[in-house]
Amino acid sequence: MSLFASVYLGFELSEPGSSIYLVGETTHGHHQIEMACKVCHKKAFGGEDVLQEACMDCHGEEMKVVDDSHPKSKFTDPRNAERVANLDARLCVTCHREHRPRISGPMGVTLPDDFCFHCHADIGKDRPSHNALPFETCASAGCHNFHDNRALYEDFLLKHSDAPDLLPMPKVAIRTRSRRVLPVSDRQDSPLTPQDADAPPEMTEDLQLMSEWLESSHAKNGVNCRDCHTLNKDVDGPGHWLNTPDESVCQSCHESEAKGFFSGKHGMRLVSNLPGMNPALAKANMKPDAGDKPLGCVSCHGAHAFDTLKAAVQACMQCHNDPHSRAYAGSPHDELFQNEIKGIKKPGTGVSCATCHMPRFAKNKDDMEVVSVQHNQSWNLRPNEKMIREVCLNCHGLRFSIDALADKRLIEKNFKGRPSRRVESIDWAKKRNNEKKEKKAAREPSHAL
């Protein structure tokens, strides 16, 4: 009997899609891959270290990029042993336990909200402004984050304290042309014509498809049909035709975009050996007619048009049905986007869904600055203050950005209106700075004659 049970359970564990071991509902960040147990539980034995390795496999790079304010190395120092005994911040699972729906809060935090107290109980001694503040407000009032404080640290607040709500020249970076990673020997670098199309003859008869391709950045930049519809021309031979190329084909040229896509909620199932994510599986509010077709690159970009304007708003609206998304149409950001499309305003001045949720980032590659699009739409939403530096500050002042992102109702209205609350962090930073300056001036001898 026990042998039968062992074999059955072992088989169940090895099969993706088995829910028998699912011990509790997973968070919004992991439910997509909850049936791929081994993504997190990499080994049957090993405990917290194995889980920690899994956390860092997916989130480690992000922690480095954001200059994690509480890296593990701070807590492995023996001088902090007493603190670790209270709160073992060496392990992600101390604060983020999975399968605990009743105690899971925003960002999957499963600790009581006053966790900062464990180490910063005496903060009031150094900062009297913090004396009467309850500890559950440290990370929930728009002032601090546990990991990413790049837009919230004191000197940054001071540096940007007087910036206007709207900057004089609001604009985001212009995306540079994607760089081909895999060279295709017979690719030409001039716009292609219908006669150039190297698809089988019966395929080129579809005028709609032909028209979409001719208008696309692919045809305009010499990317022919078989560049995508052949998995590996050198191996498979020029005659091999792949009717529906998958994401790996896109990835062969758009490496960084694919990396982001596979790291985000849209694509994470695909790298976990699960069928692609689809709107019916989502926990977020989706449109009833969004369907259950697995998401891939072409879900948003289209199979031949690869229209980035469409992908920037319309594609999102096909599925997303939350108040924030529904309020986009007619919002100030939408108005700017429409003006950019119409050519009334300069490129880079419009604000689409992608402008904020799939921001552009510049990186030096081979001595050239490449501006790419982050395709992990959760990258800057955990929590939303992460959006400030990469997105908001392109157009808005810091104070306005902090206040707007702390105003849930304003977010639901897709920023129609002004922030109704004021986060006092900048005021306190200025006050403290002035006090310190006065103190310093008082102890230094005056040079005035």
Place this chain on the structure above:
Amino acid sequence: MKKKLKWGLSVMLILFLGPTACNTTKVESAPFGISPKVMADALHAVMEADRTVYTKMIVNRLQNEEKVIKASEHWKDDKALVLPAQMFRMGAERVAESKAPFSYSLISLWPVNKQNAPKTESEKIGLAEINRTGESYYTEETLGGRKYFTALYPDIAVAPACYSCHNDHQDSPKTDFKLGDVMGGVVIRIPLGT
């Protein structure tokens, strides 16, 4: 050059033999290998040398003398040099990540960042001692259920960049440091026993 090579070989030997040496709780008379004190002294010699070179040859020269570039706490945002104390701590964090058989940190009775004030009893007593005597201080302590050989070494203001930065910093509790002052202490901990 010969001296450098000698130190380099010593440290390599120490790092190689260190874990073996730490398997004994008898600190001063290890039956074989080297004692934790010798290991700590050697590690500190390397740390102090690197710290002095970076402070004098990079930060003080480029910032204070040649005025080519500034050093800043927010070095990434300000496109500036990393502060000597940050350089030291970053090294300590990398060592911690590598799980080497020792840890080190920089603390002070007058820290700009309050988290770097002495915490353990050994740190409090040791800092007071090295400030009083200007000499290193050795002890043993138990932290988190583990016993450590703990050594504290005076951290001296070796260049104007050290004291001018601390004296000018708005969060510095002490503003009259001068060249040669003990500004804090380097703490090296080596775990003892298994």
